[in-house]
Amino acid sequence: MSESAEWTKGAAAISYQRCACCAHVQYFRRDFCAACGSLALTDHAASGEGTIYATSLVCRAATPETRAHVPYNIVLVDMREGFRMMAHGDQDLAIGDVVSARFVPFAGATVPYFERTR
Numbered sequence: 001m002s003e004s005a006e007w008t009k010g011a012a013a014i015s016y017q018r019c020a021c022c023a024h025v026q027y028f029r030r031d032f033c034a035a036c037g038s039l040a041l042t043d044h045a046a047s048g049e050g051t052i053y054a055t056s057l058v059c060r061a062a063t064p065e066t067r068a069h070v071p072y073n074i075v076l077v078d079m080r081e082g083f084r085m086m087a088h089g090d091q092d093l094a095i096g097d098v099v100s101a102r103f104v105p106f107a108g109a110t111v112p113y114f115e116r117t118r
């Protein structure tokens with residue numbers, strides 16, 4: 001199985017896996033399909049486009065590194081490719097907003113950040 005570029009590894013990209021047997025897509029990297037157990041998974045780069053499923057404003061920092069960013073918005077995004085992911089986003093985002101990802105520095109890392117596209 002090949003590993004594609006991923007923001008968790010320092011690249012400005014979001015990747016996901018698709019099952020060759022049942023077409024299930026999953027964001028959290030596994031060695032098997034969470035739906036059918038198949039090992040026939042392929043890696044794909046996501047478009048970075050999706051729709052806001054939920055938002056949560058963080059007002060208290062969990063670590064000293066994140067304190068400088070408070071308050072910040074954590075969003076759950078239903079991605080166009082069919083998986084759901086958690087990321088940072090604009091504070092005025094609402095459920096149902098169409099968004100796209102860019103990449104910003106946060107607490108020493110580069111993380112996906114969603115903003116409204118229309």
Ligand SMILES: [Zn+2]
Pocket residue numbers: 019020021022023024033034035036037038
């Ligand atoms: Zn499957």
